[in-house]
Amino acid sequence: MSRIDAKFKELRHEGKGALIAFITAGDTSPKLTPNIATALAEHADILELGIPFSDPIADGPTIQAADDRALSAGTTPETVFKIIRDIRKRSDIPIVVLSYYNIVLNPGVENFMKKLKTAGGDGIIIPDLPLEESKEALRAAKNHGISMILLATPTTTPERLKQICRASSGFLYLVSVLGVTGARRKLSKEVKDLVKKARAASMGRIPMAIGFGISKPRHVREVLKLGADAAIVGSAFVDLIARHKNNKRRMLNELDRFAKSLKAAC
Amino acid sequence: MYVDKFPIKGKFNEFGGQFVPETLMQALQELEAAYMKLKDDPKFKRDLNRYLREYAGRPTPLSLAMNLSKKVGLKVYLKREDLAWTGAHKINNTLGQCLLAKYMGKKRVIAETGAGQHGVATATAAAMFGLKCEIYMGAKDVRRQKLNVFRMRLLDAKVHEVKSGSQTLKDAINEALRDWTTNVRTTYYLLGSVVGPHPYPTIVRDFQRVIGRETRKQILERENRLPDAIVACVGGGSNAIGIFYDFLDDDVKLYGIEAGGKGLRSGKHSATLCAGSEGVLHGSRSYVLQDKFGQILPTHSIAPGLDYPGVGPEHAFAKLRGRVKYDCVTDEEAMQAFKLLNETEGILPALESAHALAYLPKLRRTLGDGALVVANLSGRGDKDVEIAARYMGVKI
Numbered sequence: 001m002s003r004i005d006a007k008f009k010e011l012r013h014e015g016k017g018a019l020i021a022f023i024t025a026g027d028t029s030p031k032l033t034p035n036i037a038t039a040l041a042e043h044a045d046i047l048e049l050g051i052p053f054s055d056p057i058a059d060g061p062t063i064q065a066a067d068d069r070a071l072s073a074g075t076t077p078e079t080v081f082k083i084i085r086d087i088r089k090r091s092d093i094p095i096v097v098l099s100y101y102n103i104v105l106n107p108g109v110e111n112f113m114k115k116l117k118t119a120g121g122d123g124i125i126i127p128d129l130p131l132e133e134s135k136e137a138l139r140a141a142k143n144h145g146i147s148m149i150l151l152a153t154p155t156t157t158p159e160r161l162k163q164i165c166r167a168s169s170g171f172l173y174l175v176s177v178l179g180v181t182g183a184r185r186k187l188s189k190e191v192k193d194l195v196k197k198a199r200a201a202s203m204g205r206i207p208m209a210i211g212f213g214i215s216k217p218r219h220v221r222e223v224l225k226l227g228a229d230a231a232i233v234g235s236a237f238v239d240l241i242a243r244h245k246n247n248k249r250r251m252l253n254e255l256d257r258f259a260k261s262l263k264a265a266c
Numbered sequence: 267m268y269v270d271k272f273p274i275k276g277k278f279n280e281f282g283g284q285f286v287p288e289t290l291m292q293a294l295q296e297l298e299a300a301y302m303k304l305k306d307d308p309k310f311k312r313d314l315n316r317y318l319r320e321y322a323g324r325p326t327p328l329s330l331a332m333n334l335s336k337k338v339g340l341k342v343y344l345k346r347e348d349l350a351w352t353g354a355h356k357i358n359n360t361l362g363q364c365l366l367a368k369y370m371g372k373k374r375v376i377a378e379t380g381a382g383q384h385g386v387a388t389a390t391a392a393a394m395f396g397l398k399c400e401i402y403m404g405a406k407d408v409r410r411q412k413l414n415v416f417r418m419r420l421l422d423a424k425v426h427e428v429k430s431g432s433q434t435l436k437d438a439i440n441e442a443l444r445d446w447t448t449n450v451r452t453t454y455y456l457l458g459s460v461v462g463p464h465p466y467p468t469i470v471r472d473f474q475r476v477i478g479r480e481t482r483k484q485i486l487e488r489e490n491r492l493p494d495a496i497v498a499c500v501g502g503g504s505n506a507i508g509i510f511y512d513f514l515d516d517d518v519k520l521y522g523i524e525a526g527g528k529g530l531r532s533g534k535h536s537a538t539l540c541a542g543s544e545g546v547l548h549g550s551r552s553y554v555l556q557d558k559f560g561q562i563l564p565t566h567s568i569a570p571g572l573d574y575p576g577v578g579p580e581h582a583f584a585k586l587r588g589r590v591k592y593d594c595v596t597d598e599e600a601m602q603a604f605k606l607l608n609e610t611e612g613i614l615p616a617l618e619s620a621h622a623l624a625y626l627p628k629l630r631r632t633l634g635d636g637a638l639v640v641a642n643l644s645g646r647g648d649k650d651v652e653i654a655a656r657y658m659g660v661k662i
Contacts, residue, residue, distance in 0.1 A: 106560030
């Protein structure tokens with residue numbers, strides 16, 4: 001059983017929801033990421049690491065800026081694999097990477113998945129690769145024991161949702177809003193409907209995680225109450241990293257405190 | 267036979283496709299369905315043809331450039347897209363797509379623009395069709411194409427200055443895609459070139475084919491034969507595909523000229539097909555200028571409309587098939603051609619189009635003296651006067 005599947009099984013057993021914490025790898029420097037990851041792993045159940053990309057079309061200003069910082073610090077996909085190896089020495093937390101497709105395609109999809117697995121990664125999310133274009137990546141991920149996590153959004157039709165549920169492994173990523181990543185004050189009204197549609201399509205076969213715009217403990221409580229298995233928080237962590245980039249101790253303390261408060265809501 | 271080449275929907279062999287966030291898939295499928303239904307609809311076609319004729323001023327002339335011909339040793343005709351309303355071929359596509367948006371019941375259109383020509387053409391068509399219009403433009407392009415920015419505002423379009431990344435066309439497309447993802451239910455994304463996810467490369471090509479259709483008729487009337495060669499500049503590649511398409515099955519040599527900037531070796535260029543490699547950018551698989559890890563590289567061209575690290579997937583396909591020869595010329599060569607056309611013919615070409623003209627001397631060496639060549643004069647150069655003056659060290 002994969003680390004991701006085992007984690008969801010364990011939490012279901014405890015009757016708890018999962019917290020998935022996203023940060024951009026290499027933000028603000030590749031050296032810092034393993035420390036941040038270890039701090040987050042104290043509370044989060046799954047770690048999502050973004051591989052920085054020059055043109056992140058699914059991301060809002062917060063994560064765009066994080067990608068810029070990481071790229072300026074010299075972060076490459078190879079650096080990210082090294083970061084994963086470093087985290088693995090200290091933690092057994094399931095690690096999922098988020099990468100735009102050109103980064104996966106560049107070294108060859110098969111080769112990329114192999115490297116990810118060897119480094120200790122468990123899953124991958126490719127935000128600009130819809131089901132129709134996923135065949136090669138799905139096959140390669142399967143070959144190397146990587147869970148490929150597909151996304152569904154409020155515009156996904158019920159028929160597509162069924163196909164996406166069938167193809168996705170690890171969990172299903174439900175995008176709560178129409179739009180890009182970024183902290184929002186309130187949860188969108190679309191979430192409820194989306195969870196309902198997704199539950200009907202998946203019939204409990206795969207855990208459901210909700211992301212985009214979730215930035216507060218009460219958001220986490222709300223989405224879990226709606227029936228999701230996990231809440232994904234990204235931009236809110238990235239904001240803290242940006243705000244305290246000149247004071248690392250403070251940054252790690254704040255991240256720890258915030259992750260703890262989110263996990264308490266699970 | 268070149269035409270009939272879609273083994274998979276929306277693909278040109280391995281190129282093309284739909285590499286976009288899931289949120290946009292439904293919208294792309296709707297767009298495709300609407301377009302497939304309307305493209306052969308007699309009323310839609312009649313409407314579009316009327317707008318092209320009465321509003322854009324088509325057909326545009328095919329002018330024999332006598333003095334230029336003498337100078338370069340070829341018989342050169344210019345396809346005068348610079349004389350279409352708004353001053354470039356872009357209007358062909360924006361009239362088509364605004365009409366499509368109107369038929370689809372959309373009230374708001376958004377677009378990206380590099381040189382500002384597509385932005386102006388979009389704002390123009392939107393004003394005429396009564397659609398709300400917002401344009402994304404890189405901050406660097408806003409600075410160097412002020413005239414077009416003001417024109418868009420005159421047309422009551424909102425111009426968003428994009429300050430991320432390289433602040434050029436690439437980043438304007440990123441931002442337009444983000445807007446579309448957010449407002450997908452109400453908004454029509456009016457892409458300006460043969461790039462992006464399927465069905466855009468096909469839609470834009472189809473609306474630009476009018477250039478080649480007219481050229482074919484006009485050159486047969488004038489010369490009683492097809493040209494030996496056609497040359498056009500390639501950024502995303504819409505004017506080029508537009509003039510090439512109706513000649514693909516003929517014995518006519520086709521040349522697509524990219525922006526060589528300060529030379530390929532300098533790394534400061536936008537010659538995607540000449541110096542790039544296969545990758546995925548802005549929703550389709552094509553050639554891309556990228557580093558060894560797949561990060562998109564910064565580009566350079568004196569012509570803002572060519573300053574882009576991607577290229578239409580159908581061009582990648584034409585390169586693979588060897589049907590079109592792709593080459594590039596430098597900023598300096600384009601600037602010389604810009605001056606030459608002013609001096610010999612009294613025509614002010616866009617700097618983008620000047621890239622096609624700059625290739626004429628090379629064509630003489632390949633094709634021989636007096637060969638019959640059509641160059642696509644895709645736009646007029648009023649917008650570039652300031653850049654040209656600065657390049658020549660003249661203060662205006």
